[in-house]
Amino acid sequence: MDTIIKIDRASRFYNVGDITVKALENISLEIKKGEFTSIMGPSGSGKSTLMNLIGCLDSPSDGNIYIDGQPTFNMDEEDLAYLRNNKVGFIFQQFNLLSKLTALENVITPLLYSDVKKKDRVILAKEALRKVGLEDRMYHRPNEMSGGQKQRVAIARAIVTNPSIILADEPTGALDSKTGKQIMEVFWHLHEEGRTIIVVTHDIELGNQCLRQIHIKDGHLVEDKK
Amino acid sequence: MIIENTKLAFKAMIGSKLRTLLSLLGIVIGVASVVTILTLGQSIQTNITKSISSAGPDLITFSPRSYSKSISMFTEKYASNIKALSPDIETVMAIDQGNSTIRVGQQNDSTTVYGVPSDYSNNLAMTFSSGEFFNLTQSITSRQVVVLGSNVATGLFPTGNAVGQNVMLYRGTQGKPYKVVGVVEDKDAIFSLNFNYSVFIPYSTYQSRFSKSSYVHSYIIKVTDQNNTLGVSNTVENYFNTKIGKDYFRIISPTTVAKMATSVTSTLSSFLAAIAAISLLVGGIGIMNIMLVSVSERTKEIGIRKALGAAPSVIRGQFICESLVITLIGGLIGVAIGLIASYAFSVSMGTTFVISTFSIILSMGFSMLIGLFFGWYPALKASKLDPIEALNYE
Numbered sequence: 001m002d003t004i005i006k007i008d009r010a011s012r013f014y015n016v017g018d019i020t021v022k023a024l025e026n027i028s029l030e031i032k033k034g035e036f037t038s039i040m041g042p043s044g045s046g047k048s049t050l051m052n053l054i055g056c057l058d059s060p061s062d063g064n065i066y067i068d069g070q071p072t073f074n075m076d077e078e079d080l081a082y083l084r085n086n087k088v089g090f091i092f093q094q095f096n097l098l099s100k101l102t103a104l105e106n107v108i109t110p111l112l113y114s115d116v117k118k119k120d121r122v123i124l125a126k127e128a129l130r131k132v133g134l135e136d137r138m139y140h141r142p143n144e145m146s147g148g149q150k151q152r153v154a155i156a157r158a159i160v161t162n163p164s165i166i167l168a169d170e171p172t173g174a175l176d177s178k179t180g181k182q183i184m185e186v187f188w189h190l191h192e193e194g195r196t197i198i199v200v201t202h203d204i205e206l207g208n209q210c211l212r213q214i215h216i217k218d219g220h221l222v223e224d225k226k
Numbered sequence: 227m228i229i230e231n232t233k234l235a236f237k238a239m240i241g242s243k244l245r246t247l248l249s250l251l252g253i254v255i256g257v258a259s260v261v262t263i264l265t266l267g268q269s270i271q272t273n274i275t276k277s278i279s280s281a282g283p284d285l286i287t288f289s290p291r292s293y294s295k296s297i298s299m300f301t302e303k304y305a306s307n308i309k310a311l312s313p314d315i316e317t318v319m320a321i322d323q324g325n326s327t328i329r330v331g332q333q334n335d336s337t338t339v340y341g342v343p344s345d346y347s348n349n350l351a352m353t354f355s356s357g358e359f360f361n362l363t364q365s366i367t368s369r370q371v372v373v374l375g376s377n378v379a380t381g382l383f384p385t386g387n388a389v390g391q392n393v394m395l396y397r398g399t400q401g402k403p404y405k406v407v408g409v410v411e412d413k414d415a416i417f418s419l420n421f422n423y424s425v426f427i428p429y430s431t432y433q434s435r436f437s438k439s440s441y442v443h444s445y446i447i448k449v450t451d452q453n454n455t456l457g458v459s460n461t462v463e464n465y466f467n468t469k470i471g472k473d474y475f476r477i478i479s480p481t482t483v484a485k486m487a488t489s490v491t492s493t494l495s496s497f498l499a500a501i502a503a504i505s506l507l508v509g510g511i512g513i514m515n516i517m518l519v520s521v522s523e524r525t526k527e528i529g530i531r532k533a534l535g536a537a538p539s540v541i542r543g544q545f546i547c548e549s550l551v552i553t554l555i556g557g558l559i560g561v562a563i564g565l566i567a568s569y570a571f572s573v574s575m576g577t578t579f580v581i582s583t584f585s586i587i588l589s590m591g592f593s594m595l596i597g598l599f600f601g602w603y604p605a606l607k608a609s610k611l612d613p614i615e616a617l618n619y620e
């Protein structure tokens with residue numbers, strides 16, 4: 001299978017005053033197309049930092065990251081934005097929906113930044129909402145929806161551009177365990193569609209269900225299990 | 227993208243109406259001032275041009291001050307001396323004037339009586355709704371005949387038929403009967419001469435009945451060609467400057483009137499222009515301020531949009547568009563206020579109201595430019611936000 005994400009000796013350091021915080025140090029990792037991977041580790045171990053690097057929201061202090069074989073170190077902000085829009089779908093613990101927009105408008109948002117034609121946007125957004133089972137909540141705003149529904153909208157928004165990589169940073173963290181399981185169901189469906197999925201989770205049970213588990217601690221990769 | 231951005235801008239604005247409105251104040255005042263300046267300027271200019279052309283651009287009024295030491299030399303005969311000052315002068319008419327009460331039966335009216343020569347009506351292109359001007363014979367024989375301005379006539383003879391009737395003209399308490407020989411058709415005022423509210427009698431009659439002295443109130447100089455008006459006006463002015471001193475006479479010609487009106491307009495204009503410049507600057511800073519607030523309030527939103535793939539240029543576009551929409555609205559409100567203000571001005575000044583399309587386009591364009599200029603920095607700031615920091619912003 002093809003390698004879709006390649007992390008080559010990447011580090012991410014933060015300078016806070018005189019101290020250098022090593023959020024990630026010398027991580028090398030390859031993820032193949034279609035893999036369903038969980039990233040686990042204690043709080044502060046660098047999981048979110050790693051996700052942000054993979055999703056090109058952040059750049060490594062050292063080392064390289066390749067998406068679909070393309071090196072990202074020489075890309076400018078415009079290129080990185082294009083890459084995020086086309087290849088990556090983000091899902092966050094706190095949903096991060098735009099509160100003034102309806103579910104449908106939220107899902108349309110990434111399409112505004114893509115090459116998708118205007119008349120196709122609504123069609124694609126409705127299709128994505130249907131996939132997560134929310135076609136009857138299209139015109140609701142985030143404050144009129146439950147946590148699980150909001151996360152479904154966020155998932156619909158993440159998949160609407162048809163990205164090959166889905167990155168979810170503790171997607172079930174703000175949900176009860178039953179709703180969390182339902183959300184994981186949605187990820188399994190996406191996995192069946194052939195998407196590459198990486199989920200950060202604290203939930204050992206959910207994490208262990210994933211086909212591959214990566215454990216990090218203090219910014220280092222400590223375990224990589226398939 | 228522009229449509230989406232505009233929608234977003236409206237959403238953001240509706241979310242903070244009062245704040246937006248307050249920060250718009252500068253733009254509103256600035257644009258209103260610009261519109262008022264230009265509209266008013268154009269109205270006044272139109273009116274000046276109109277009054278000059280109606281005044282007959284070939285007339286000059288020369289009035290010696292009554293307190294001049296040389297006043298006694300300004301008699302009816304002196305008109306020919308003035309005429310001799312320039313070959314471009316066609317004729318010079320001696321005029322006298324004073325206030326009087328005019329009366330028919332129980333109807334009273336106060337009016338200005340002009341003592342004028344019989345060729346006066348020709349030289350001033352007067353036309354008559356009934357009757358005609360008094361003739362040379364009536365003039366030199368000092369007949370008690372009168373020509374009424376249109377408003378005077380309708381005031382005293384509401385049913386018409388003034389011609390042939392007698393009116394009483396009073397000097398102090400002493401009244402004398404005058405026979406109406408003509409009624410002037412409605413005519414725009416020339417300089418301070420308000421035809422519709424005046425009456426005209428022969429100069430010699432005026433001299434014997436109204437005036438104690440033999441000197442005139444003013445001379446009306448008619449030039450041969452209106453292109454020479456300014457030249458003749460200067461010649462006459464220079465001549466009397468040396469002869470009697472510049473403080474002892476007054477010259478009014480279309481050019482001096484225009485100069486005066488223009489100077490009034492330009493004072494007003496520069497005053498409003500200063501207000502406009504200051505308020506547009508303040509308005510621009512207001513826009514910048516509200517945009518900076520908007521950017522910092524929506525840091526999280528910007529982070530989310532960046533995560534979803536919005537490029538810096540797109541974010542920049544969104545905020546510039548928002549700034550443009552705000553200033554556009556401010557500009558529209560300003561245009562409305564400016565038009566209302568200049569309408570009110572022109573009504574109170576009695577000038578015709580002319581909408582200056584140019585001023586609307588100019589001020590709208592200017593406010594958009596301000597939106598662009600002062601919106602640029604906040605938009606740039608938004609576009610440069612670090613995506614992760616923005617996302618984690620609470």
Ligand SMILES: Nc1ncnc2c1ncn2[C@@H]1O[C@H](COP(=O)(O)OP(=O)(O)OP(=O)(O)O)[C@@H](O)[C@H]1O
Pocket residue numbers: 014015016021022023041042043044045046047048049050
């Ligand atoms: N902007 C920053 N400046 C300084 N240090 C940072 C910054 N962001 C993260 N860190 C540090 O990097 C380390 C890794 O942070 P990260 O958010 O990746 O942890 P995490 O594994 O996601 O934790 P959690 O499970 O609590 O979300 C932490 O020690 C954190 O303090």
Ligand SMILES: [Mg+2]
Pocket residue numbers: 047048049169
């Ligand atoms: Mg984290």
